[in-house]
Amino acid sequence: MERCILHSDLNAFYASVEVAKDPALRGRPVAVCGSESDRHGIVLAKSQEAARAGVKTGMVNWEARRLCPGLVCLPPHFDDYLACSRRVRRIYERYTDQVEPYDMDECFLDVSQSRSLFGNGGEIAESIRRTVKAETDLTVSIGVSFNKPFAKLGSDLKKPDAVTEISRENFHEVVWPLPVETLLYVGPATRRKLVARGVRRVGDIVRYGEENMAALLGKCGRQLYAFAAGLDRSRVMHTDFSAPIKSVGHGLTFTADLHSDGEVGQMLLFLAQDVEHRLRTAALHAGGVEVAVRDTDLAVRQYQRILPAATRSALRIAEAGLCLFRENYSWRRPVRALTVRAIRLTPAGGSRQCLLGPAEQQLCRDETIGATVEGVRARFGKWAVAPAALLGMEKVPGATSHDVILPGQMYA
Numbered sequence: 378m379e380r381c382i383l384h385s386d387l388n389a390f391y392a393s394v395e396v397a398k399d400p401a402l403r404g405r406p407v408a409v410c411g412s413e414s415d416r417h418g419i420v421l422a423k424s425q426e427a428a429r430a431g432v433k434t435g436m437v438n439w440e441a442r443r444l445c446p447g448l449v450c451l452p453p454h455f456d457d458y459l460a461c462s463r464r465v466r467r468i469y470e471r472y473t474d475q476v477e478p479y480d481m482d483e484c485f486l487d488v489s490q491s492r493s494l495f496g497n498g499g500e501i502a503e504s505i506r507r508t509v510k511a512e513t514d515l516t517v518s519i520g521v522s523f524n525k526p527f528a529k530l531g532s533d534l535k536k537p538d539a540v541t542e543i544s545r546e547n548f549h550e551v552v553w554p555l556p557v558e559t560l561l562y563v564g565p566a567t568r569r570k571l572v573a574r575g576v577r578r579v580g581d582i583v584r585y586g587e588e589n590m591a592a593l594l595g596k597c598g599r600q601l602y603a604f605a606a607g608l609d610r611s612r613v614m615h616t617d618f619s620a621p622i623k624s625v626g627h628g629l630t631f632t633a634d635l636h637s638d639g640e641v642g643q644m645l646l647f648l649a650q651d652v653e654h655r656l657r658t659a660a661l662h663a664g665g666v667e668v669a670v671r672d673t674d675l676a677v678r679q680y681q682r683i684l685p686a687a688t689r690s691a692l693r694i695a696e697a698g699l700c701l702f703r704e705n706y707s708w709r710r711p712v713r714a715l716t717v718r719a720i721r722l723t724p725a726g727g728s729r730q731c732l733l734g735p736a737e738q739q740l741c742r743d744e745t746i747g748a749t750v751e752g753v754r755a756r757f758g759k760w761a762v763a764p765a766a767l768l769g770m771e772k773v774p775g776a777t778s779h780d781v782i783l784p785g786q787m788y789a
């Protein structure tokens with residue numbers, strides 16, 4: 378049986394939630410901005426009206442205001458976004474139990490088995506689109522296809538409030554003429570490599586051939602070839618898939634050994650950035666941190682500690698990691714590899730122990746910084762913004778290239 382996969386994407390998510398909360402904002406240009414109080418706040422999301430005036434995600438607040446004088450700037454309310462995201466997911470679950478969150482505002486749905494109840498893929502997508510709009514005041518754009526990459530691509534083709542079908546019959550005409558970066562996992566670095574070899578459009582990937590793609594990009598090359606050729610068979614995970622995540626970690630073996638607390642601190646922050654990204658993607662908070670250190674004798678030591686308050690802030694995780702390291706590592710040998718792991722995970726929307734006074738404010742500030750960084754990276758790539766402490770890291774393999782994230786690696 379031909380599979381039927383949907384990818385549903387909430388349009389201008391943060392800004393739309395703000396408008397749904399306050400209908401007086403409807404029709405006005407709205408932007409959700411990080412830290413209004415200082416001059417460094419940036420636009421995290423914008424309404425269609427703001428987008429039409431030229432406001433872009435990642436733009437500095439004052440620049441957005443200059444382009445769009447009537448712009449309503451609001452601070453982010455992540456708890457509301459998470460609550461809305463859950464409500465919409467409950468709607469999806471009326472149609473299938475195979476709902477895989479891809480981001481706070483995006484899900485894959487496998488509706489292959491639902492067609493006998495709800496009609497064909499296009500009809501199911503239409504029904505979801507209408508229901509989400511009627512019940513939440515939010516709009517979605519939905520891609521309908523026989524695999525995940527094309528469903529994802531379809532949801533980007535027409536928006537807001539639209540359904541796009543990509544079938545076996547039309548994908549050559551619809552998908553192949555599009556630029557390579559339209560395809561899932563083609564980031565700026567991969568795009569540059571492909572374009573340098575004349576591979577500009579999705580169809581060019583197929584013409585370039587699987588072996589050439591593999592020679593150029595390794596395993597990712599083969600995967601991108603399968604995506605472009607319509608051969609991908611990856612599954613949509615069951616709704617409960619995210620439950621078994623016990624820890625979220627990231628580790629690296631460095632190109633040269635580390636010799637000081639300073640270097641280790643820098644690397645811990647580098648690794649913690651990825652951990653924060655994964656925690657955000659999985660909507661989890663860390664209640665503790667674990668650091669694994671491998672020295673030049675290849676001996677591995679692991680240290681753990683509980684955090685004073687659950688968080689997903691890279692700054693907090695790195696700070697706790699460095700404390701652990703300083704307390705435990707004797708520097709008899711240089712450090713060859715490090716892993717940072719977030720442990721004691723809890724759902725991000727749940728209740729959390731509050732700290733007192735300034736400590737709580739600082740924690741909230743670090744969370745907001747993390748969300749802002751995440752927003753910029755989602756748009757401009759991993760290295761678009763980084764703490765100054767991470768500049769000039771020569772010991773990280775391929776630190777200046779953009780990663781291609783493979784499915785499943787999110788939960789490594």
Ligand SMILES: [Mg+2]
Pocket residue numbers: 386387388389390482483
């Ligand atoms: Mg979206």
